Amino acid sequence: MSLIDVRNLTLQFDTDEGRITAVDNVSFSLAPGEVMGLVGESGSGKSVTAKALMKLNARNGHYSDDSQITLHLDSGPVDVMSLKRPRDMAVIRGGAISMIFQEPMASFAPAMTVGSQMVEQLLIHSNMNKRQAKELSIEMLDRVGISDASTRFNQYAFEMSGGMRQRAMIAMALSTKPKLLIADEPTTALDVTIQAQVIDLMKDLVDEFKMGIIFITHDLGVVAQTADKVAVMYLGRMIEQGPVREVIRNPRHPYTQGLIDALPKLDDLGAPLRAIPGDIPSPLERPSGCVFHTRCSQIIGDICKTHLPAWADTGADHRTACHLCHQGASA
Ligand SMILES: Nc1ncnc2c1ncn2[C@@H]1O[C@H](COP(=O)(O)OP(=O)(O)OP(=O)(O)O)[C@@H](O)[C@H]1O
Numbered sequence: 001m002s003l004i005d006v007r008n009l010t011l012q013f014d015t016d017e018g019r020i021t022a023v024d025n026v027s028f029s030l031a032p033g034e035v036m037g038l039v040g041e042s043g044s045g046k047s048v049t050a051k052a053l054m055k056l057n058a059r060n061g062h063y064s065d066d067s068q069i070t071l072h073l074d075s076g077p078v079d080v081m082s083l084k085r086p087r088d089m090a091v092i093r094g095g096a097i098s099m100i101f102q103e104p105m106a107s108f109a110p111a112m113t114v115g116s117q118m119v120e121q122l123l124i125h126s127n128m129n130k131r132q133a134k135e136l137s138i139e140m141l142d143r144v145g146i147s148d149a150s151t152r153f154n155q156y157a158f159e160m161s162g163g164m165r166q167r168a169m170i171a172m173a174l175s176t177k178p179k180l181l182i183a184d185e186p187t188t189a190l191d192v193t194i195q196a197q198v199i200d201l202m203k204d205l206v207d208e209f210k211m212g213i214i215f216i217t218h219d220l221g222v223v224a225q226t227a228d229k230v231a232v233m234y235l236g237r238m239i240e241q242g243p244v245r246e247v248i249r250n251p252r253h254p255y256t257q258g259l260i261d262a263l264p265k266l267d268d269l270g271a272p273l274r275a276i277p278g279d280i281p282s283p284l285e286r287p288s289g290c291v292f293h294t295r296c297s298q299i300i301g302d303i304c305k306t307h308l309p310a311w312a313d314t315g316a317d318h319r320t321a322c323h324l325c326h327q328g329a330s331a
Pocket of ligand 1: 014020022045283
């Protein structure tokens with residue numbers, strides 16, 4: 001049974017220059033206890049897809065009528081798209097779903113102590129009284145490895161180091177025991193050793209709380225360490241998904257192959273880094289056919305420019321939306 005099912009998610013934004021498509025017909029599922037890495041270059045639609053799960057996108061956004069997001073809770077399925085009133089949204093925002101961001105300062109109000117914010121959140125999303133909420137908050141700070149948690153509880157976010165703030169944000173996000181944690185580039189701003197600690201911590205917490213995690217990152221290396229499965233996005237479209245080892249060892253979409261080739265190779269430090277040529281096009285000028293065709297080195301003809309590639313099964317639970325993968329089938 002899945003924790004969340006996303007079907008045909010399409011999101012457009014009205015801008016001064018015109019309407020842009022930020023997410024285009026995206027579908028995926030996540031099971032409890034599963035970690036999915038969502039990767040792609042800047043502007044590929046990772047964050048807006050994740051925010052859609054909490055209906056957190058800006059007011060200039062329009063979802064297509066057939067966009068469906070179903071969250072399966074113990075109390076029954078929740079049709080996220082149909083939630084309108086703030087009190088209905090409370091089920092998902094900070095309740096069943098929590099989100100952590102790249103910059104933890106954005107999650108903490110500057111004029112409140114970290115502890116009082118944690119307590120406030122628990123009072124909204126649980127039946128605890130203030131004393132219980134304080135006890136749990138201090139316990140969570142301790143659990144994420146913050147020493148002297150009861151003193152830190154009374155500090156402001158700016159009094160903490162970057163790594164500690166990140167941990168405090170994770171503690172706050174987890175204290176309500178969300179079913180789904182969305183982590184948007186949570187380790188990008190950290191130095192590598194702290195990054196590794198935070199990744200280990202998140203893995204432990206998944207095991208313990210059996211929650212699902214969507215981990216958004218540019219970094220396929222981080223995905224390889226953390227995720228069970230990976231979904232690759234480009235210009236609003238999901239172009240490849242599958243078990244993380246399978247996709248990294250046997251990427252089938254030229255874009256995924258490009259992302260992997262661009263990773264530094266520790267066993268051959270002299271090897272030149274191979275960036276994917278060209279830039280991601282403006283969403284105002286989305287290419288026709290396969291959205292990647294303007295940068296693809298393996299284009300197979302006009303079909304790439306004129307027709308959207310359908311999904312092809314390219315391995316166990318591995319799917320790729322590329323015309324190349326249909327070539328054998330039609331031959
Ligand atoms: N409120 C908005 N109004 C107009 N366009 C928006 C809005 N929010 C996001 N976009 C656009 O949607 C597209 C996808 O953005 P998104 O932030 O999801 O990309 P991303 O893959 O998460 O990138 P990054 O890795 O840089 O965070 C971008 O072109 C962005 O400019």
